[in-house]
Amino acid sequence: MSQSHQQPALSQCPGCAEPPAAGDLFCGVCGYDLSAVPARPGDRPTMAITVPPAASGSEAVRWPAAAETDSSDVPAPVHRPSDLPGTDSGGRSLAEQEQQREQAQEPGAAAGQGAPVGPGPEPVGGAEASAVPVRHDDRAVPGGAEHSGDFALAAPDPRTAEHAAAAAAPAAGGKVCVACRSGRVDPDGYCENCGHAQPRERDHMEQELGSVAAVSDRGLRHHRNEDSFAVSSTALPDGSPAVVAIVCDGVSSASRPDEASAAAANAANESLLESLPRGTHPQQAMHEAIVAASEAVNALAQEPAGAMEHDAHRHQNAPACTLVGAVMAGELLIVGWVGDSRVYWVPEDRSRPTARLTEDDSWAAQMVAAGLMNEAEAYADERAHAITGWLGADAYELEPHTAAFKPDRPGLVVVCTDGLWNYAESAEEMAAAVPADAQEHPLRGAQVLVGHALDGGGHDNVTVALLPFAVRPQGAGSACETV
Numbered sequence: 001m002s003q004s005h006q007q008p009a010l011s012q013c014p015g016c017a018e019p020p021a022a023g024d025l026f027c028g029v030c031g032y033d034l035s036a037v038p039a040r041p042g043d044r045p046t047m048a049i050t051v052p053p054a055a056s057g058s059e060a061v062r063w064p065a066a067a068e069t070d071s072s073d074v075p076a077p078v079h080r081p082s083d084l085p086g087t088d089s090g091g092r093s094l095a096e097q098e099q100q101r102e103q104a105q106e107p108g109a110a111a112g113q114g115a116p117v118g119p120g121p122e123p124v125g126g127a128e129a130s131a132v133p134v135r136h137d138d139r140a141v142p143g144g145a146e147h148s149g150d151f152a153l154a155a156p157d158p159r160t161a162e163h164a165a166a167a168a169a170p171a172a173g174g175k176v177c178v179a180c181r182s183g184r185v186d187p188d189g190y191c192e193n194c195g196h197a198q199p200r201e202r203d204h205m206e207q208e209l210g211s212v213a214a215v216s217d218r219g220l221r222h223h224r225n226e227d228s229f230a231v232s233s234t235a236l237p238d239g240s241p242a243v244v245a246i247v248c249d250g251v252s253s254a255s256r257p258d259e260a261s262a263a264a265a266n267a268a269n270e271s272l273l274e275s276l277p278r279g280t281h282p283q284q285a286m287h288e289a290i291v292a293a294s295e296a297v298n299a300l301a302q303e304p305a306g307a308m309e310h311d312a313h314r315h316q317n318a319p320a321c322t323l324v325g326a327v328m329a330g331e332l333l334i335v336g337w338v339g340d341s342r343v344y345w346v347p348e349d350r351s352r353p354t355a356r357l358t359e360d361d362s363w364a365a366q367m368v369a370a371g372l373m374n375e376a377e378a379y380a381d382e383r384a385h386a387i388t389g390w391l392g393a394d395a396y397e398l399e400p401h402t403a404a405f406k407p408d409r410p411g412l413v414v415v416c417t418d419g420l421w422n423y424a425e426s427a428e429e430m431a432a433a434v435p436a437d438a439q440e441h442p443l444r445g446a447q448v449l450v451g452h453a454l455d456g457g458g459h460d461n462v463t464v465a466l467l468p469f470a471v472r473p474q475g476a477g478s479a480c481e482t483v
Contacts (some may be wrong), residue, residue, distance in 0.1 A: 010253045011025040011031060013028040013029065014032060015027060015028040015031075015032030015036070016029050016032065018030070020034060020293075023299075023341050029474075031189055031441055032136075039223055052155070059447045065140060065483050067177075068118075068418045069226075070388045072257075077182045078190045084305070087381050088119055089352040091308070095447075097226060103224070105371050106455045107406075110407035113188075113465050117206050128227030139154050144204035157210035157258075157451055173481075175193035175198070177193060177194060177196055177198065177329055178195035178196070178198060178199065179191060179194055180193055180194040180196065182295050184197075184270060185198050189397075194201045195354050196378070200224065200225075202216070202218075202219040202224070202225045202228075202258065203217070203224070203225050204216070204217050204218065204225075204472055205217075205225075205229070205445075206443065206476070207229075207353075208442070208443040208446070209231050209232065209233060210243070210318070211234055211243065211245050211468050212231045212233070212244075212245055212465065212466070212467050212468075213231070213302050213442035213443035213444070213445075213446050213461075213465070213466055213468070214231050214245060214247070214294065214446060214463070214464065214465035214466070215446040215447055215449075215450045215463070215464060216228070216229055216450075216461070216462065216463040216464075217450050217453075217454065217461070217463075218461055219419060219454065219458040219459065219460055219461050219462055220454060220457065220458030220459070221457075221458065221459050221460075222252075222460065222461055224233065224258060225251070225258065225461050226252060226257040226258045226261055226461055227247070227417055227419065227461040227463035228245045228247075228248045228250075228258070228261035228262040228264070228265040228266075228321075228463075229246060229248070229265055229465055230244070230246045230265040230266060230268070230269035231243075231244065231245050231246075231272050231465060231477060232243075232244045232269055232272075232273055234272075234273050234276050234277055235275065235277060236276060236329060236330065239278045239279065240329070242245075242276050242282070242328065242329040242330075243327070243328045243329075243467055244273070244276075244325070244326075244327050245325060245326050245327075245413075245415050245467055246264075246265045246272075246289075246293075246323065246324075246325040246415075246465075247265070247323075247324050247325070247341055247415045247416065247417060247463050247464070247465055248260075248261035248262075248264045248265045248293075248321045248322065248323050248324075248341075249261060249319055249321060249322045249339065249341050249417040249418065249419070249463070250267075250319075250320070250321045250461075251320040251322070251338075251387070251390055251392070251431070253317075253319075254318060254319055254320040254392060254394075255317045255318065255319055256300060256319045257319065257320065257321060259300055259319055260297045260300060260319035260321040260391070260392065261319055261321040263293075263296040263297055263300060263319075264293035264294075264321050264323050264391055265293070266295050267289075267293045267295070267296035268289040268292060268293040268323060269289075269324060269482075270291040270292070270314045271285070271288055271289040272286070272289045272325075272327065273288070275288055276327070276329065276372055282327050282329040282332055282334040282401050282404070283321075283332075283334050283343060283404045285327070285334075285335065285404050286325060286327060286334050286335075286336035286400075287400050288325060288404045289325065290337075290338060290391075290400035290402075291398070291400065293323055294338075294392075294395075294398050295308075297319055297321060297392050297393070298391075298392065298393045299319065299426075300318070300319040300393075301319060301392070301393035301394075302320035304459055317394075318392050318393035318394045319391045319392060319393075320391060320392030320393075320394065320395070321339065321391055321392070322334070322338060322339020322340060322341050322361075322387065322388065322389075322390055322391070322417075323336075323337060323339060323391055324337040324339070324343060324358060324415055324417075325337070325415070326343055326400070326413050326415050327466075328413070328466055328467055328469055331406055332393065332404055332405070332406055332467060333345075333357075333404070333405040333407055334359060334398060334402065334403070334404050334405075335357050335402070335403050335405070336401060336483070337358045337400075337401050338361060338362075338389050338391055338398070338399070338400055338401065339360075339361050339387050339389055339391075340361060340365075340387050340391060340418055341386065341415075341416065341417045341418065342356060342357075342358045342359040342360070342415075342416060342421050343356070343357040343358045343413060343414065343415050343416075344356055344357065344413075344414040344416070344419075344421075344427055344430045344431075345357055345405075345407070345411055345412075345414075345427075346411055346412045346413075346414060346415060346430065346431045346438075347409055347410070347412075348409065348410040348411050348439055349409065349412040350431060350436075352409065353427075354427035354428060354430065354431040355427055356426075356430075357403065357405065358401070358403075359401070360387075361376075361387055361388045361389030361390070361399075362384065362385060362386060362388060362390065363381075363383045363384060363385075363386040363387075364378035364381065364383070364384035364385070365378075365388075366377045367381075367387060375410060376425060379414065379425070383419065401438045407469055407471060408471070409471065410468075410470050410471055411439075411468075411469050412434060412438055412445075412466055412467070412468055412469065412471060413466070413467040413469055414434065414449075414464060414465075414466060415461045415464065415465040415467070416432060416449070416462075416463060416464040417452055417461065417462065417464075417467075418460065419458075419459075419460035419461045419463065420449055420450070420452070420464050421465070422453075422456075422459075423453050423456035423461065424452065424455070433448075433449060433452045434448075434449065435448045438466055438468075439458070439468045440468075442467070442468055443466075444465040445466050446464050446465065448464050449464065450464060
């Protein structure tokens with residue numbers, strides 16, 4: 001229902017103190033807007049105060065006279081509500097309410113036993129009304145079991161344990177928050193209970209497949225994981241097993257590097273799983289897999305017709321990544337790469353020499369190859385990690401590198417991105433970081449290596465795959481032999 005507001009009468013203008021004429025909206029002297037003067041606020045309009053209807057004639061209420069004060073002006077005694085006849089806004093007797101409160105405060109009285117047993121005045125709203133009516137004018141009745149210093153609520157209190165548990169319980173099959181361990185995760189990746197942002201699936205990945213295992217982690221400084229990997233196994237035509245590990249590192253300066261690394265790893269893995277069972281030589285299969293990975297990354301840069309008109313320089317920042325892979329097939333170890341990710345050989349007998357099986361496509365490697373710097377000087381330069389080869393539509397020319405080795409003793413093949421080898425650059429440092437039982441427990445070994453990088457600072461994404469290579473010792477010789 002709409003209400004009209006009556007403008008209060010003013011004795012003088014707030015601007016010039018001149019008395020305004022009756023009905024004036026503006027002062028005739030200074031022009032002050034008299035309608036802007038706020039009306040006097042009401043006296044707690046939400047407080048429900050009900051006075052018992054006055055009876056006629058001799059039935060009128062007779063209020064008891066206050067006790068007289070003595071000569072020392074001692075105040076009159078205070079009367080209790082039960083001393084005065086009357087009812088509250090709900091029609092209940094004030095005397096009965098006082099008796100109920102006194103019974104509830106008696107020692108030994110159980111909570112909830114202060115209510116009268118016999119019939120009494122029905123609360124406003126009928127029998128379906130709540131036993132404790134919702135109040136908006138004052139706090140809960142002092143001394144009652146429900147008194148907590150708060151206003152009574154019409155809805156369940158969300159702070160109660162029962163309500164919070166019901167609200168936070170995740171739906172069947174839904175993800176549970178990693179922070180509060182009870183809230184449901186919404187489609188945007190945030191907990192509906194505590195609001196915590198959830199880690200993305202690629203922030204930390206682990207996979208173990210038979211004798212090969214891989215671990216990838218976002219690191220400590222990147223906002224996402226731009227690395228990717230794929231591990232698999234298949235059978236050669238003669239029935240002997242072949243194990244595959246592919247590791248890709250997205251180029252952060254390019255667009256969508258995480259998509260590029262995932263596309264390259266998946267394409268290379270699928271290509272090897274198709275060609276190896278057909279009898280393709282593993283080294284040729286690795287070359288074809290790198291070409292397939294390059295085509296998959298190139299496809300990410302393709303745009304619909306007319307898209308280039310809005311971004312003429314988009315083709316200069318096409319998705320890109322590096323790739324390194326290893327295949328164990330029969331007695332051969334095949335490695336292939338484009339970029340600066342690496343493969344290390346760590347013999348089971350740590351007294352034997354270790355080896356790095358790849359050469360970086362980087363500025364530092366070119367300086368060393370040209371004889372312009374030694375390795376220490378080249379990798380100390382700020383341009384050291386500028387790559388000269390990668391997969392992507394803006395690559396100068398695709399030059400897949402492949403090599404075949406025939407190890408003469410058991411060992412461990414370490415396939416990793418620069419997020420790991422930056423903290424164990426030489427073959428000897430990498431061998432020292434590999435745990436002694438990594439040959440028997442490759443997943444645990446990969447976890448330890450990722451932890452080594454994180455302990456060192458974790459400035460980049462970290463990905464490593466471990467492939468144990470088991471052969472019978474065949475006498476002395478180098479750790480690996482190029483075919």
